[in-house]
Amino acid sequence: MTELPRTASTVVVGGGIVGVAAAYFLADRGEQDVLLIERDRLGSGTSAGGLGGIRHQFANELDVRLSVLSTAFWREFDAFTGGSHAFEERGYLFLADSEGGLASLREPLSLYERCGVPVRMLSRIEIADLVPGMRADDLAGGRFCALDGYGDPLDAVAGFAAAAVLEGARVVEGVEVAALVREGDRVTGVRTRDGDVSAGRVLVATGAWTAPLTATASVHVPIWGYARSIMEAGPYPSLSRTPMVIELESGFHFRPKGAMQRFAMPNLSTDGGIEKGPAGPPEVFGGPVGRPAVPASLEPWVRARAAWRHPAFADVRIARSWSCYYEMTPDDHPVVGRVPEVEGLYIAAGFSGHGFMHAPATGQLVVEEMLDGSASTLDISDLSLERFSTGRRPFAPAVL
Numbered sequence: 369m370t371e372l373p374r375t376a377s378t379v380v381v382g383g384g385i386v387g388v389a390a391a392y393f394l395a396d397r398g399e400q401d402v403l404l405i406e407r408d409r410l411g412s413g414t415s416a417g418g419l420g421g422i423r424h425q426f427a428n429e430l431d432v433r434l435s436v437l438s439t440a441f442w443r444e445f446d447a448f449t450g451g452s453h454a455f456e457e458r459g460y461l462f463l464a465d466s467e468g469g470l471a472s473l474r475e476p477l478s479l480y481e482r483c484g485v486p487v488r489m490l491s492r493i494e495i496a497d498l499v500p501g502m503r504a505d506d507l508a509g510g511r512f513c514a515l516d517g518y519g520d521p522l523d524a525v526a527g528f529a530a531a532a533v534l535e536g537a538r539v540v541e542g543v544e545v546a547a548l549v550r551e552g553d554r555v556t557g558v559r560t561r562d563g564d565v566s567a568g569r570v571l572v573a574t575g576a577w578t579a580p581l582t583a584t585a586s587v588h589v590p591i592w593g594y595a596r597s598i599m600e601a602g603p604y605p606s607l608s609r610t611p612m613v614i615e616l617e618s619g620f621h622f623r624p625k626g627a628m629q630r631f632a633m634p635n636l637s638t639d640g641g642i643e644k645g646p647a648g649p650p651e652v653f654g655g656p657v658g659r660p661a662v663p664a665s666l667e668p669w670v671r672a673r674a675a676w677r678h679p680a681f682a683d684v685r686i687a688r689s690w691s692c693y694y695e696m697t698p699d700d701h702p703v704v705g706r707v708p709e710v711e712g713l714y715i716a717a718g719f720s721g722h723g724f725m726h727a728p729a730t731g732q733l734v735v736e737e738m739l740d741g742s743a744s745t746l747d748i749s750d751l752s753l754e755r756f757s758t759g760r761r762p763f764a765p766a767v768l
């Protein structure tokens with residue numbers, strides 16, 4: 369294991385998909401002495417638990433543009449990093465079972481056209497063709513983008529990290545950053561139990577655990593953890609090449625992972641209602657502790673939903689299940705960029721369920737801001753931390 373150096377040009381805190389992507393782009397841009405510090409193992413946070421979906425079908429323009437930029441990178445991931453993340457461009461298929469749901473699927477079509485992303489509405493017959501055997505007679509219709517798909521987040525973490533190290537970055541695992549070191553209006557490094565590391569720049573990429581860390585530099589960042597779950601069942605070899613399927617109204621999703629199927633689902637309230645996201649921010653932004661349990665009420669709901677949607681799932685036996693934390697913000701969008709009042713301090717965190725798919729764009733753009741003064745490939749000023757203090761709300765919140 370690499371020993372903790374005492375100085376670095378840039379410290380990246382957090383070795384999830386966002387931190388390793390940023391370390392890769394820093395090293396790739398020729399930045400010397402980049403150090404990534406991860407308190408556990410690389411990919412051990414939320415990145416270990418995601419569904420790996422990659423989609424363009426968002427309601428906000430910046431999200432769509434981040435997807436276009438990211439997907440171009442995901443397609444060439446092997447060429448850029450020498451790693452592989454099992455990207456399969458099989459599309460995302462949204463299903464609506466009500467006329468209201470169908471209307472909301474139609475709403476962003478002009479946005480997709482403006483961004484050059486081919487998205488089309490589907491009839492029940494077209495839906496049934498895409499996923500053979502799937503029940504479609506209860507549906508009002510669907511929406512599909514063939515450029516969407518899914519990959520493997522942990523393979524991607526490994527690929528980015530290995531490429532960053534090959535380009536000269538150092539990675540230290542098993543060391544927690546206890547505090548940011550701030551002197552007046554600038555950050556000068558980080559503090560760990562193994563000593564301080566001085567650095568000209570610090571990027572905080574600590575996902576759901578960002579708020580307590582930035583608080584050590586008196587910076588309030590409204591990010592908190594919200595547990596969501598995934599279940600795996602199978603094998604279902606005949607469904608191994610299907611799109612990611614998402615029921616808009618219920619929030620039930622499924623995708624193949626090899627011959628298995630992975631199911632994602634909303635939370636259920638005590639009266640059985642569907643809860644896709646939290647009602648609002650907590651009073652204290654402490655950072656979640658430990659791994660959340662999978663609520664017992666979810667398995668019967670998933671079994672029933674899956675059996676309704678596809679006869680192949682008539683008797684689903686759940687082989688594995690786990691929960692981990694969405695990194696929420698008040699508008700379900702991340703904080704990416706500099707912290708205005710602390711020179712040298714940057715944040716890339718709070719992706720609320722889409723941090724994997726947008727990691728390449730996030731890494732590239734936050735590194736542009738760090739090295740060039742501002743991001744030039746896309747304007748990311750709407751993702752600035754300042755939006756929460758000015759009250760400006762550039763995004764319509766949306767959690768799938």
Ligand SMILES: Cc1cc2nc3c(=O)[nH]c(=O)nc-3n(C[C@H](O)[C@H](O)[C@H](O)COP(=O)(O)OP(=O)(O)OC[C@H]3O[C@@H](n4cnc5c(N)ncnc54)[C@H](O)[C@@H]3O)c2cc1C
Binds near residue numbers: 383385406721
């Ligand atoms: C159920 C579920 C399904 C999802 N499905 C998808 C999907 O289909 N597509 C998609 O794009 N996204 C999905 N996501 C979201 C995605 O997984 C996350 O947005 C993404 O992994 C966040 O990456 P990250 O690097 O910001 O955070 P993390 O992966 O959590 O990484 C943060 C890292 O920081 C480390 N850390 C924290 N504090 C410190 C400290 N003080 N010192 C040192 N290290 C520290 C942690 O150990 C951790 O490794 C899903 C999430 C969940 C929960």
